[in-house]
Amino acid sequence: MFPQEMSKKMCHFEALKLLSQSHPLGYTYPKLHTGKSWYVDFYALDPATGQMRRKKYNLNTIKSKIQRHQYATELIVSIVNLLRTGWTPWQIVEQKEAPILLKDAFALYKEHVQRQQKEKSIKTNLSFLKLFEAYLDSLSRRPREVRQITTSMLVTYLDKLYLKQGVTARTRNNYRGFLSSLFTFFVDRNFIQSNPVDPIKNLTVSAKKRQPLTKSMLRRLNDYLSEHDKWMLLACRMEYYTFIRPGELRHIRINDISVKDMQIFVSGEISKNKRDANVAINREILTLMLDLGL
Template identity: 30%
Template structure:
């Protein structure tokens, strides 16, 4: 459907009018009335006729430069913040997310995702022939073009497309609440239905490859082997591993405390340590260090300094290349493998759910799809009356 002609012609240049009344006049598109609307700047308050003309010509030049850059006087009138520069407003929002992360309000992974996706939005805008300048120009049309670029031009997955919508929607709601925009441009943008998305892949590590990993790390890095054990047996997430303290371990109760400031869901929880994990902790003399030491510091040994969750992934990558294991084996695959193997050993799904700290048993049972499919022996031997 063709747009309103006034919306397509978004403005007419400012001109100086001299007569009984001296003023500068321009027309700009008013989104509320959906048509071009005149804006006048009266200059009769300037006593000198020559000074009025000089000031009027200068004002025309300034206004026309602003109009070319996307400025709209009626947007500015409705909300002064709508005239804020797009790049500055979005960058300030990223800094706000960083502060929330540092204060422990949001997780580091949340900040990293938000910052990465929104910076891609800024980069996309800079590469446009006519980039938007002001925050009010971030409308549904602009965002849809960006999302098409992500999904079609860059070839990202439907899940990534949906994640971009989710992040941008959070940012737009912030701008709406703070008066930068008058409507939410994300409100009419629809995600791709979850039912149509490909099912999440669970990359289970084979028993033979688990044995290879054990034998290699037993010889070359037993402390990283402990990290792998905690991932496989106790389902401790990578970031949680990076923040575990010696004092979080209870040999008496055979549990690991996942403190609320560490846990993904911000709830204090425990995870059970199987005997094989306890034996390794004792063999490595983990208990000989102060309670306030991180379990994994320099070289994955106990120490005062915390190392990032990326350290675990980097070490895993080095080991995977050394052993020539499949690329789809990620460090987090140890957790998927542990859950799958526990279910294969007929440990009740409710117990596995609690150990994995899943939100529901239905989440845990997703892993059963990876279990070996076998014919039912009783049905195989069945002979009916037919």
């Protein structure tokens, strides 16, 4: 080894030694780095060597910069919460006597989910998790650690839903998708080494069958609502003529509607594609709005 390389090695070793001594907590706070390469990194104590080691999470696979910032914020919060409990990114591989408890892993996942912006996704994921926890509670020997969850255990759970509770193949696949994302979350944080859901395949499902309303059905609906519930009629006309999604329509405010320009402003904060948009409204909608006093 050349003297210059030896000097660099020694400087690196001394820096890590100094880093270990200057951080009695055993870790540094995670930091987001941006530029050509986006990543979050931090130092944490390696129990095997007693030295600080650098952990790095690459974010370049996330295309949108807005999504990178959002994911980085969630990741940093999750890492800090874990570090405060005594976790290090090396302990699962090298400290098998210190496993991650399921209750702690689930609590961290719930916090991660609740920081998401989409209300529907939050409710769906928490509902899936609640049902999965209920299944684990029903077992005679409930697993206490993340690593105790096996593929066969998950297959039994999905079979119970599909064969005994009678959910459709599509719904069963949705449960599998949730489990896959849940355990990917655990893999990303080194709670486990591999995803036990990966060997489980989706069931074949038939195409969705949608029956559009016929002209006579639309006429009956219009006549009934015109007499009994004009507010519901307005909502139906909004959906029918503007294609604003029901979840978006719930968040439309009065000042998002322009009578002069005959359009509705849909903010990127509530739209599915996260983009601002102006949607045209026709006179039929506008007249009904005015009749209702809007």
